[in-house]
Amino acid sequence: DTGVSQNPRHKITKRGQNVTFRCDPISEHNRLYWYRQTLGQGPEFLTYFQNEAQLEKSRLLSDRFSAERPKGSFSTLEIQRTEQGDSAMYLCATTDSSYEQYFGPGTRLTVT
Amino acid sequence: AQSVAQPEDQVNVAEGNPLTVKCTYSVSGNPYLFWYVQYPNRGLQFLLKYITGDNLVKGSYGFEAEFNKSQTSFHLKKPSALVSDSALYFCAVRDQGGKLIFGQGTELSVKP
Numbered sequence: 001d002t003g004v005s006q007n008p009r010h011k012i013t014k015r016g017q018n019v020t021f022r023c024d025p026i027s028e029h030n031r032l033y034w035y036r037q038t039l040g041q042g043p044e045f046l047t048y049f050q051n052e053a054q055l056e057k058s059r060l061l062s063d064r065f066s067a068e069r070p071k072g073s074f075s076t077l078e079i080q081r082t083e084q085g086d087s088a089m090y091l092c093a094t095t096d097s098s099y100e101q102y103f104g105p106g107t108r109l110t111v112t
Numbered sequence: 113a114q115s116v117a118q119p120e121d122q123v124n125v126a127e128g129n130p131l132t133v134k135c136t137y138s139v140s141g142n143p144y145l146f147w148y149v150q151y152p153n154r155g156l157q158f159l160l161k162y163i164t165g166d167n168l169v170k171g172s173y174g175f176e177a178e179f180n181k182s183q184t185s186f187h188l189k190k191p192s193a194l195v196s197d198s199a200l201y202f203c204a205v206r207d208q209g210g211k212l213i214f215g216q217g218t219e220l221s222v223k224p
Contacts, residue, residue: 002155033211042202042214043156056209091155093212099144099163101212103155 002026004104006092012110013082020078021107023092032075033101034067036060037089046090049075082111114139114207118215125193125222133188133218135203144206145186147177149199150217156202162186173197193222 003026013019025032030051035043046065047057051072061067064082069075079086089108093101115138125131137143144163148156160171167179177188186203198221204212 002157004155006155031210035212040217042204042217043212045211045213048209048211056211093156095210099206100146100158100161102158103148105155108153 002102002104004092004094004102006090006104006107008107009105010108010110012112015084015111016081018078018080019082019109020076021090021109023075023077023094023104025073025075025092025094026102027073029094029096029102030072031095032069033093033095034075034077035091035093037091037106038087043091046077079109082109084111087111114205114213116203116205116213116215118201118203118218120218121216122219122221125220127195127222127224128192131190131193131197131220131222133201133203133220135186135188135215136184137186137203137205138184139205141208143179143186145177145179146204146206146212147171147175147186147188148202148204148214150202151199159188159201193220195222195224198222 005024007022033048034046037043049069064080067077089106091106092104095101117136146161147159162179170176203215
């Protein structure tokens with residue numbers, strides 16, 4: 001257990017529905033990252049926050065995706081109008097200034 | 113652009129034998145390199161990092177990695193493999209913004 005928690009661990013939804021995932025970081029970590037991992041691939045960067053500011057978004061993050069970190073603590077990732085191609089593991093990672101990132105267990109999304 | 117390559121999809125080793133998981137990188141500037149391990153349906157666990165200093169980096173669970181600037185490699189090694197080392201291993205490089213760029217992963221299988 002790294003100290004980063006994610007909820008839910010699994011989510012099954014029907015195409016077209018909206019879903020929201022939550023990440024609770026290690027408390028003193030000011031940077032929070034979201035990644036997406038599909039089967040057989042390495043994680044791919046989606047977006048990151050320094051405190052409450054969203055500083056970078058990947059081109060993978062279409063306008064159906066939005067992320068927030070309202071008080072610089074927990075973060076949410078919302079996907080609107082889900083598509084089957086959104087099925088993946090969504091990983092959250094946090095860090096202070098020590099370079100390594102600590103990953104949560106992930107949320108596995110299945111869109112049917 | 114920063115990139116990482118893991119040339120082997122799978123590595124098979126007998127328990128007690130040494131193991132090597134290969135990684136090569138392409139970066140502009142000094143590389144910040146990482147190894148992570150992922151067990152089934154779990155998030156990624158940090159193993160070790162190279163930022164600067166000695167080319168041989170020691171990490172968790174008896175793993176070590178050798179940074180070779182001339183060959184742009186950062187291979188993961190362990191002198192004596194355990195069955196419990198069987199997992200998916202990812203090499204990553206940190207870009208200037210702080211996000212990690214991962215290789216495609218190498219499945220390590222250690223047989224008794």
